[in-house]
Amino acid sequence: MIVHSLKCFGAAPGGGNAALVVENDHGTQAQRQTFARERQVSACVFLGRQADGSIVLDYFYPHTRSPLCLHATLAAAHVLLTAPSAPAALTITTAMRGQALQLVRRAEGLFIGLAPQPAPAVQVEKYVPSELMGQHMHLLSPPVVASVGSPKLLLEVADRTTLRALRPNLELIADWSALHQVNGCYAYCRTGEHEYEGRNFNHLDPALEDSATGVAAGALATHLQQSLRLHQGHVTQQPCLIEVQYGAQAIWVGGMVQRST
Numbered sequence: 001m002i003v004h005s006l007k008c009f010g011a012a013p014g015g016g017n018a019a020l021v022v023e024n025d026h027g028t029q030a031q032r033q034t035f036a037r038e039r040q041v042s043a044c045v046f047l048g049r050q051a052d053g054s055i056v057l058d059y060f061y062p063h064t065r066s067p068l069c070l071h072a073t074l075a076a077a078h079v080l081l082t083a084p085s086a087p088a089a090l091t092i093t094t095a096m097r098g099q100a101l102q103l104v105r106r107a108e109g110l111f112i113g114l115a116p117q118p119a120p121a122v123q124v125e126k127y128v129p130s131e132l133m134g135q136h137m138h139l140l141s142p143p144v145v146a147s148v149g150s151p152k153l154l155l156e157v158a159d160r161t162t163l164r165a166l167r168p169n170l171e172l173i174a175d176w177s178a179l180h181q182v183n184g185c186y187a188y189c190r191t192g193e194h195e196y197e198g199r200n201f202n203h204l205d206p207a208l209e210d211s212a213t214g215v216a217a218g219a220l221a222t223h224l225q226q227s228l229r230l231h232q233g234h235v236t237q238q239p240c241l242i243e244v245q246y247g248a249q250a251i252w253v254g255g256m257v258q259r260s261t
Contacts, residue, residue: 006075009212009240009255017212019075020044036060045072058095067096068149070214077103078257111254116222119147120181134169148218152186186216197231212240221246
């Protein structure tokens with residue numbers, strides 16, 4: 001087994017959201033879950049090379065398996081596309097849902113191409129955001145569920161101060177998400193022209209809050225139907241920046257990737 005430790009979407013050298021890319025692993029789903037729980041890194045992705053040459057990515061958080069994690073995918077793209085004689089582009093699939101992802105190495109960095117996915121039709125009652133966030137919430141737009149492969153409940157708050165002060169009920173979010181087939185809440189605010197800041201609430205442990213959530217960035221771009229730059233990680237002291245290029249046929253999510261020391 002080979003384990004690569006990387007940081008993804010960092011806004012500056014040395015920063016980013018940690019991910020482990022695991023090669024040559026033949027463990028069961030339960031064994032992979034145990035591995036992820038013991039490592040306590042925000043995401044682990046198991047890279048499987050099939051007999052026909054195709055590649056399948058299987059994602060695990062410490063508390064659960066996930067259909068898609070884009071910061072872990074970006075880490076896998078670094079392993080697959082930056083080695084000597086590596087291709088400049090590659091198509092892979094996800095283990096849980098067989099979703100096709102395009103991995104591309106460009107002059108400006110690594111990008112993941114994917115299409116918007118159907119999101120659960122969830123009727124979000126007015127009281128729900130306040131209950132999930134553990135405080136009265138005044139949202140600037142109606143809550144919406146959007147997805148590029150891992151559905152998120154998107155909650156638009158007024159400003160950075162409000163966003164950074166949130167202390168949500170993580171257990172209630174987990175229960176609500178399981179009931180509605182949604183993978184957590186993403187609170188965000190607009191900070192400029194096509195510029196946003198956000199926080200993801202999916203992990204049960206506050207210490208494991210994501211510093212960058214690519215699937216949320218993709219979901220937000222899908223909902224707004226625009227390209228954007230999404231800042232995240234201020235609260236976790238790992239400032240991150242996710243670049244999303246929006247198109248009618250595909251959404252491209254990219255950012256910085258560095259190997260951890």
